[in-house]
Amino acid sequence: MDFIDNLRRSSLGARLDNFAYFYPNIIVGAGFMLTPEFMHENSITHVINCAFEEHSPVWFKQIYPEKYVCLNALDGDLDILQWYPKFKEYMDKFIKDKESNKIFVHCQWGMNRSGFLTLAYVCKEYNLTMKQVMVNTLCQRPCLYQNRRFLKDVSCMLNNG
Numbered sequence: 001m002d003f004i005d006n007l008r009r010s011s012l013g014a015r016l017d018n019f020a021y022f023y024p025n026i027i028v029g030a031g032f033m034l035t036p037e038f039m040h041e042n043s044i045t046h047v048i049n050c051a052f053e054e055h056s057p058v059w060f061k062q063i064y065p066e067k068y069v070c071l072n073a074l075d076g077d078l079d080i081l082q083w084y085p086k087f088k089e090y091m092d093k094f095i096k097d098k099e100s101n102k103i104f105v106h107c108q109w110g111m112n113r114s115g116f117l118t119l120a121y122v123c124k125e126y127n128l129t130m131k132q133v134m135v136n137t138l139c140q141r142p143c144l145y146q147n148r149r150f151l152k153d154v155s156c157m158l159n160n161g
Contacts, residue, residue: 031107050114
């Protein structure tokens with residue numbers, strides 16, 4: 001997947017790269033991006049934190065506890081798909097919520113856990129190709145998809161599922 005490295009060359013880093021739309025109602029970025037202004041400007045109604053509680057601002061989960069979930073997923077040389085069932089459960093629940101507008105998915109830096117779980121979800125649920133979604137999202141947030149193990153796991157799931 002040489003296209004990943006080519007598209008990643010334009011990255012300014014996780015702090016400066018923009019967030020990415022994976023689908024019209026699904027946005028991926030870093031936890032620090034979630035501010036009241038960001039929420040209102042982007043019509044965010046629900047949040048999935050793929051990292052740990054300390055990687056998400058406290059204010060959202062205090063005001064909207066029923067519209068927030070934390071997965072406590074790890075980043076490293078392990079199978080990201082062990083968190084996929086819970087991710088899918090909450091994504092489906094949040095999308096079906098009659099108050100749902102846009103779901104913000106994040107991890108600490110908005111690169112691996114949030115990116116790969118969302119990639120797997122939108123490809124499976126909306127019948128999109130992995131390359132199509134990756135090219136689109138890397139053009140928006142070039143720092144995505146750094147973890148090669150996650151890439152292998154999601155690719156195997158989508159090609160064998």
